[in-house]
Amino acid sequence: MGSLSDGVAAGAPGTAPLIDLAALAEGGLAEVQARLGEDEESLILHRCGDAVHAWINVCPHAGRRLDWAPGQFLKSREGHLVCAVHGAAFGLPGGVCVAGPCRGDALRPVAVEVRDGQVWLAAARLTSRTSG
Numbered sequence: 001m002g003s004l005s006d007g008v009a010a011g012a013p014g015t016a017p018l019i020d021l022a023a024l025a026e027g028g029l030a031e032v033q034a035r036l037g038e039d040e041e042s043l044i045l046h047r048c049g050d051a052v053h054a055w056i057n058v059c060p061h062a063g064r065r066l067d068w069a070p071g072q073f074l075k076s077r078e079g080h081l082v083c084a085v086h087g088a089a090f091g092l093p094g095g096v097c098v099a100g101p102c103r104g105d106a107l108r109p110v111a112v113e114v115r116d117g118q119v120w121l122a123a124a125r126l127t128s129r130t131s132g
């Protein structure tokens, strides 16, 4: 069993999971709000088997949200996450832009973990942005 780190308090201290794993279909995407440090952020969640990946919901191209409405994401025929603003396509689960105006840039990952059928912020440190 892990515990939430001191650096990231999700709402009331130490308590709220981000989402039930069962609420995410295989390959599915969801948007949740989470408190990272002092900031409330929109996160993109993506399920891949029993693992879940998460990124800040900010496109590296122009700093806009990727969803066209809260929690409504576009996917390409190839299964890429497509930014609704200018069409950058991000590979899943890597989060790196494979086509579009910010090719080679990456979404900013957030460490999450699955425990007891729920998705939590991991010992939650933001990992550094990959620049390209």
Ligand code: FES
Pocket: 059, 060, 061, 062, 063, 064, 083, 084, 085, 086, 087, 088, 100, 101
């Ligand atoms: S803001 Fe996402 S492609 Fe431009």
